[in-house]
Amino acid sequence: MITTKVHLGDYLPLTCSRKGTCCHGNQVFLNPWEIVSLANEKKCSVTEFIENYTDLKGLKLRFDGVKNQIGKAACNLYIDDFGCSVHKSRPLACRLFPIGRQIQENEIQYIYQGTEFPCLNCCSEVLELPKLTVNDYLSGQETDLYEQAQDEYLEVMQNLADIAFSLLLDTKLAESNEPETLIEWRKMSNESIEQILNRIDSEWIKLLMTPSINECVNKPIEFARKHNELLQSKAQEQFGQLESLSELSKASVQIMAITLFLAKGIGADPTALIEFWIETAKSHGARE
Numbered sequence: 684m685i686t687t688k689v690h691l692g693d694y695l696p697l698t699c700s701r702k703g704t705c706c707h708g709n710q711v712f713l714n715p716w717e718i719v720s721l722a723n724e725k726k727c728s729v730t731e732f733i734e735n736y737t738d739l740k741g742l743k744l745r746f747d748g749v750k751n752q753i754g755k756a757a758c759n760l761y762i763d764d765f766g767c768s769v770h771k772s773r774p775l776a777c778r779l780f781p782i783g784r785q786i787q788e789n790e791i792q793y794i795y796q797g798t799e800f801p802c803l804n805c806c807s808e809v810l811e812l813p814k815l816t817v818n819d820y821l822s823g824q825e826t827d828l829y830e831q832a833q834d835e836y837l838e839v840m841q842n843l844a845d846i847a848f849s850l851l852l853d854t855k856l857a858e859s860n861e862p863e864t865l866i867e868w869r870k871m872s873n874e875s876i877e878q879i880l881n882r883i884d885s886e887w888i889k890l891l892m893t894p895s896i897n898e899c900v901n902k903p904i905e906f907a908r909k910h911n912e913l914l915q916s917k918a919q920e921q922f923g924q925l926e927s928l929s930e931l932s933k934a935s936v937q938i939m940a941i942t943l944f945l946a947k948g949i950g951a952d953p954t955a956l957i958e959f960w961i962e963t964a965k966s967h968g969a970r971e
Contacts, residue, residue, distance in 0.1 A: 686794040689782065691818035696802060697782075698812035703766060704805045705780050708755025711744040712948050713737070714836045715892055715910060716903045717774040717829075721760075723900060724772035729893045736760060739880060741892040742948050744774075753805075775829040776950070782817065784830065784950070786837070791830075793817055832903030836949045839911045843942040844960060846918050850925075850935035852967050859928055865961055865971035867936040872957040876947050882940040890917055891941060 689695065713721070718741050722732035733741040736759055748757030760768050767773055775784075781801035783794045795801055802809045815823070851857060851864050871879055880888070894913055899905040922934045939960075943953040965971060 685797055686783070687796075687798055689793050689795065689817050691793070691816065691821075693817050694814040695800060695817060695820070696809040696812065697815040697817070697820040698809060700802075700806045700808050700812065701766070702806055703757070703761060703763075704751070704802075705777075706761040706767065707748075707751045707757050708746065709758070709780075710746075711758065711774060711776045712742060712950060713744065713774055714833060714907075714945075714949050715741075715894060716832050716836070716906045717772075718892065719896075719900055719906070720772040720903075721769050721774070724769040725760075733892065739876060740888050742876065742880075742944065775826060775833055778824040778826045778829060779821075782820070784833075786834075793821075828903060832907060833949055835904050835907035836945065837951070839907055839914065840942055840945050840949065840951065842911055843914060843918075843938055843945065844956075846915075846922070847935045847938040847942060848960075848964060848967075850922060850931050850938065851964060851969055854931050855926070856928055856931045856935070857968055860970050861928060861932065862970045864932045864935050865964060865969055867932075868939055868957055868961055868964075869971065871936075871940060871943055872954050872961075876944065876953070879940050879943050879953070883937065883944060887917070887937070887941055890914060891945060 718732065718737070719729055721736070722729045725732055725736070727735070729741075736745055737743060738745050745759050746756045748759045748761055749763060750756050757763075758767075762768050767777070779793075781795055783796065785792050785794060821827075856864065871882070883891075890913060894910045896906055896909050896913075899909065918938065922938075925931050925934055939957070943957060946953045946956055961971065
């Protein structure tokens, strides 16, 4: 996929025409804090929100609403002739659109897909509206706190990956030179997110997507850190005393599946990550 990098000082046609085009036919992935925020905005429980408005156990918003003139279904949080019903708590992907965000070598980069600015495909009237700098657009969309939350969940993701590495490299599993663990990791690089979800125990999905954290819902960084503590505690409780090679291998694969599932929710590329992590494990003595 070709992407175009943009800079904070670039002037782009970012004033919205409010046609709702971007609320139809897209994919919006969510991190766990965003799910809680959206549920609060809808005044329902997190479980109810996941059941009624998302797919993949909360990983992405459901687009099964009324179709627009070109046949694309609306996000089911979108209301015709009104707009987003949760606009105040809309997730980062919606705040950024049509811009994307990626981190390469610890540097934040803003991009858009393709070589032509995305809004020009269906909302060409934006050319008649005032242009904004990327920086002013991000400020107006109030992305800062949401970007911090996303970055904090990147840390959570890496901490989960570290558990998978520890189960593989710091136990009898590495000494045995067994190849099955990395073989299963490799399989996941070619699996759909639905297939990866099927690898994860229901208890882990519940902890990952609906953590019982109520005291810091309005503080996403603190929320993510408390979530990390819950996940680490669960891993220690469930995997801390394993000894058999089969149990250790199964646990490492399970944690890696959880890691990749979370990665998708925060906009990372699971395929690229698993390839990198496999090579890292092999460089530390793991076999495939």
